[in-house]
Amino acid sequence: MATVLPPPSKRQRREEIERTTTQQDVAPLLATDLGSFKANFVDGDGKQMADVIEINFADATEKNISVLLNTLLGRDREDFTPYRFRIHIPGGDVIIDQYPTDLLGLLKKHGVANPFETTITLSAEPQAVFKVQAVSRMAHRIPGHGQPILACQFSPRTSSLLATGSGDNTARIWDTDTGTPKKTLSGHTGWVLGVSWSPDGERLATCSMDKTVRIWVPENAKTFQELKGHAKWVLAVAWEPYHLWRDGTARIASASKDGTCRIWVVNTGRTEHVLSGHKGSVSCVRWGGTGHIYTGSHDKSVRVWDAVKGTLVHNMTSHGHWVNHIALSSDHVLQTGFFDHTKDVPQTEDAKRQKAKDRFENAAKIQGKVAERFVSASDDFTMYLWDPANNGTKPVARLLGHQNKVNHVQFSPDGTMIASAGWDNATKLWNARDGKFMKSLRGHVAPVYQCAWSADSRLLVTASKDTTLKVWNARSGNLAMDLPGHEDEVYAVAWAADGKIVGSGGKDKAVRTWRN
Amino acid sequence: MPQNEYIERHTKLHGRRLDHEERQRKKAAREGHKQSENAQNLRGLRAKLYAKERHAQKIQMRKKIKQHEERNVKGAADEKEPAEAIPSYLLDRANPTSAKALSSQIKNKRAEKAARFSVPIPKVKGISEEELFKVVKTGKKVAKKAWKRVVTKPTFVGPDFTRRPVKYERFIRPMGLRYKKANVTHPTLNVTVQLPILSVKKNPSNPLYTQLGVLTKGTIIEVNVSDLGIVTTSGKIAWGRYAQITNNPENDGCLNAVLLV
Numbered sequence: 015m016a017t018v019l020p021p022p023s024k025r026q027r028r029e030e031i032e033r034t035t036t037q038q039d040v041a042p043l044l045a046t047d048l049g050s051f052k053a054n055f056v057d058g059d060g061k062q063m064a065d066v067i068e069i070n071f072a073d074a075t076e077k078n079i080s081v082l083l084n085t086l087l088g089r090d091r092e093d094f095t096p097y098r099f100r101i102h103i104p105g106g107d108v109i110i111d112q113y114p115t116d117l118l119g120l121l122k123k124h125g126v127a128n129p130f131e132t133t134i135t136l137s138a139e140p141q142a143v144f145k146v147q148a149v150s151r152m153a154h155r156i157p158g159h160g161q162p163i164l165a166c167q168f169s170p171r172t173s174s175l176l177a178t179g180s181g182d183n184t185a186r187i188w189d190t191d192t193g194t195p196k197k198t199l200s201g202h203t204g205w206v207l208g209v210s211w212s213p214d215g216e217r218l219a220t221c222s223m224d225k226t227v228r229i230w231v232p233e234n235a236k237t238f239q240e241l242k243g244h245a246k247w248v249l250a251v252a253w254e255p256y257h258l259w260r261d262g263t264a265r266i267a268s269a270s271k272d273g274t275c276r277i278w279v280v281n282t283g284r285t286e287h288v289l290s291g292h293k294g295s296v297s298c299v300r301w302g303g304t305g306h307i308y309t310g311s312h313d314k315s316v317r318v319w320d321a322v323k324g325t326l327v328h329n330m331t332s333h334g335h336w337v338n339h340i341a342l343s344s345d346h347v348l349q350t351g352f353f354d355h356t357k358d359v360p361q362t363e364d365a366k367r368q369k370a371k372d373r374f375e376n377a378a379k380i381q382g383k384v385a386e387r388f389v390s391a392s393d394d395f396t397m398y399l400w401d402p403a404n405n406g407t408k409p410v411a412r413l414l415g416h417q418n419k420v421n422h423v424q425f426s427p428d429g430t431m432i433a434s435a436g437w438d439n440a441t442k443l444w445n446a447r448d449g450k451f452m453k454s455l456r457g458h459v460a461p462v463y464q465c466a467w468s469a470d471s472r473l474l475v476t477a478s479k480d481t482t483l484k485v486w487n488a489r490s491g492n493l494a495m496d497l498p499g500h501e502d503e504v505y506a507v508a509w510a511a512d513g514k515i516v517g518s519g520g521k522d523k524a525v526r527t528w529r530n
Numbered sequence: 531m532p533q534n535e536y537i538e539r540h541t542k543l544h545g546r547r548l549d550h551e552e553r554q555r556k557k558a559a560r561e562g563h564k565q566s567e568n569a570q571n572l573r574g575l576r577a578k579l580y581a582k583e584r585h586a587q588k589i590q591m592r593k594k595i596k597q598h599e600e601r602n603v604k605g606a607a608d609e610k611e612p613a614e615a616i617p618s619y620l621l622d623r624a625n626p627t628s629a630k631a632l633s634s635q636i637k638n639k640r641a642e643k644a645a646r647f648s649v650p651i652p653k654v655k656g657i658s659e660e661e662l663f664k665v666v667k668t669g670k671k672v673a674k675k676a677w678k679r680v681v682t683k684p685t686f687v688g689p690d691f692t693r694r695p696v697k698y699e700r701f702i703r704p705m706g707l708r709y710k711k712a713n714v715t716h717p718t719l720n721v722t723v724q725l726p727i728l729s730v731k732k733n734p735s736n737p738l739y740t741q742l743g744v745l746t747k748g749t750i751i752e753v754n755v756s757d758l759g760i761v762t763t764s765g766k767i768a769w770g771r772y773a774q775i776t777n778n779p780e781n782d783g784c785l786n787a788v789l790l791v
Contacts, residue, residue: 164618
């Protein structure tokens with residue numbers, strides 16, 4: 015029953031009248047001069063970018079400061095890069111990740127008594143110049159597969175091609191523009207566990223329960239190579255990054271349950287190396303841009319191999335349980351090769367290679383040095399951040415916080431954040447530089463199976479057992495969009511490199527594409 | 531507050547006596563001695579009853595020990611492929627399947643539109659009010675002039691039911707015929723789970739019976755399925771689902787039902 019409030023008392027009425035009749039003094043609300051502070055701009059590696067400059071607190075919004083920094087760097091208005099700032103509180107190692115609306119108040123809260131005389135260091139992180147809109151509606155529901163969909167990936171060349179692998183022993187290629195099936199790649203005799211486009215978009219690799227890897231020509235759905243040799247299921251494949259291709263051919267690494275990882279020459283179908291040493295099923299493989307292969311295994315170890323010589327470089331044994339997934343800081347650029355948001359593709363092979371190399375080095379550069387980092391997620395509820403080039407087998411950080419097994423981990427395309435999805439229904443965001451915990455994205459009511467970043471690193475989509483996809487704003491940690499529509503568990507999700515489409519598939523056997 | 535929870539209420543309001551924990555501990559510590567004494571010294575019928583009770587306890591105990599032992603044994607991972615395709619990150623994991631299978635079966639069935647409004651037992655025998663209600667005389671003052679009706683069938687009474695003042699109470703639902711749980715079967719999977727009843731949705735014989743919560747064959751009840759982990763399409767955990775009673779509870783002493791899909 016609704017409670018009926020008593021009528022206002024005489025005193026309340028009198029005060030009400032007084033408040034409405036007298037003019038309010040707004041002077042303190044509109045303090046015109048809040049004073050100013052000195053800003054010292056540094057880039058991600060801590061190098062000073064511009065001279066120290068004095069900024070008025072009243073004007074110190076993030077957007078204004080971004081414009082100011084661009085002007086200081088002498089850029090044309092067309093070439094302005096949006097920046098995001100992290101605030102280093104002076105006299106301590108506290109770093110504020112999120113730029114506040116009230117900078118003065120924040121500084122006072124952190125004990126900076128007189129902010130007007132201190133120099134505040136702002137580390138500027140360049141943002142993508144393009145912006146991806148959060149997907150908000152289901153564009154297509156495409157039936158076709160006869161069994162649950164186990165993996166999906168967009169072509170790096172165009173977002174209109176989506177490849178999926180399914181339990182019905184086929185992989186299929188879909189036209190996402192029209193929402194129609196394009197090609198059916200049949201030949202496997204077991205479930206297709208993984209699909210992977212080559213970085214130039216010319217070939218598709220699938221791995222399967224039938225112990226083989228197949229390379230397909232997507233245009234005519236023909237098998238280009240069938241790679242036989244594993245003794246058990248092949249769980250994952252990884253292409254050699256485009257700028258490392260030698261002798262006019264690509265190579266591919268495959269991870270199998272038999273505890274080995276094999277490197278194949280794609281054009282001839284020959285096994286170049288067998289990387290054996292793991293004592294359990296190899297759950298994940300990644301091929302780094304510096305010529306290293308990273309494998310994670312159920313024997314609790316992560317190993318780094320030399321891809322050319324086929325020798326073991328590092329063996330990391332810090333994990334206490336199965337290693338489920340590995341992500342590289344350069345995953346996005348390695349996957350997309352020489353394709354970027356500008357859509358101009360170089361003509362010659364050398365130019366393509368150079369562009370792919372430049373993109374990789376830009377993404378992997380830390381303090382002027384190419385150092386590829388990777389993070390491994392494990393059943394022991396933790397993740398480790400590794401920097402094998404600088405630290406060897408010593409981890410940079412241990413990422414603690416998940417309350418259950420961590421299933422999937424992904425670096426943001428700009429390499430500043432790590433997203434991890436786990437069985438504790440939460441997705442967590444971490445700082446990729448030092449492994450500090452940033453945010454927890456809660457909302458799913460069942461284990462989160464996979465996540466995918468948008469190309470501008472501002473949005474994250476997660477797929478869960480609870481039949482929904484959810485789009486999150488990585489910056490604020492808020493739910494940007496809830497996407498119900500799947501009728502059962504969602505096993506795989508992918509965000510196209512141009513950011514327009516999200517593709518997902520799961521136990522309900524139909525591919526779904528989502529658009530803004 | 532349910533009517534009979536006055537002790538819980540008192541503890542909530544006033545707390546426990548200060549030596550409560552200590553007394554509990556001592557009581558538990560004495561338990562073994564007490565049992566031993568009873569086992570040795572009881573005679574006659576009481577000994578028989580005691581032995582029977584102890585026998586049942588021991589069976590439960592052995593079962594529990596066995597369960598713990600089974601949990602500790604690590605079985606060899608079988609190389610067999612699971613029946614339904616699962617992604618590589620779910621391979622080699624022991625998946626709790628039964629409850630999940632239940633929910634996906636329901637979803638598959640829901641997709642067929644015709645199945646939506648059909649119930650397993652479409653026709654039921656009507657129950658007359660004469661059969662359902664027994665009359666009792668009540669009232670002391672004027673030589674038991676007033677009368678009430680006693681429900682002779684099993685009923686479901688919600689947890690927050692409070693009796694009306696005796697003078698105004700018209701129906702009596704006997705404590706001995708109240709049910710809280712139902713054995714709910716999934717029709718195609720033949721999985722049976724015991725689930726708490728949430729409410730009585732429809733007794734086809736008479737709307738009054740629905741109001742009273744009478745449980746007869748063919749009655750639609752709502753059961754709590756939250757621990758099965760069923761999820762709606764919008765990603766919320768579903769917790770109430772309808773089921774239809776399939777047996778005659780007044781004859782059987784238990785409540786069997788089928789889940790409506």
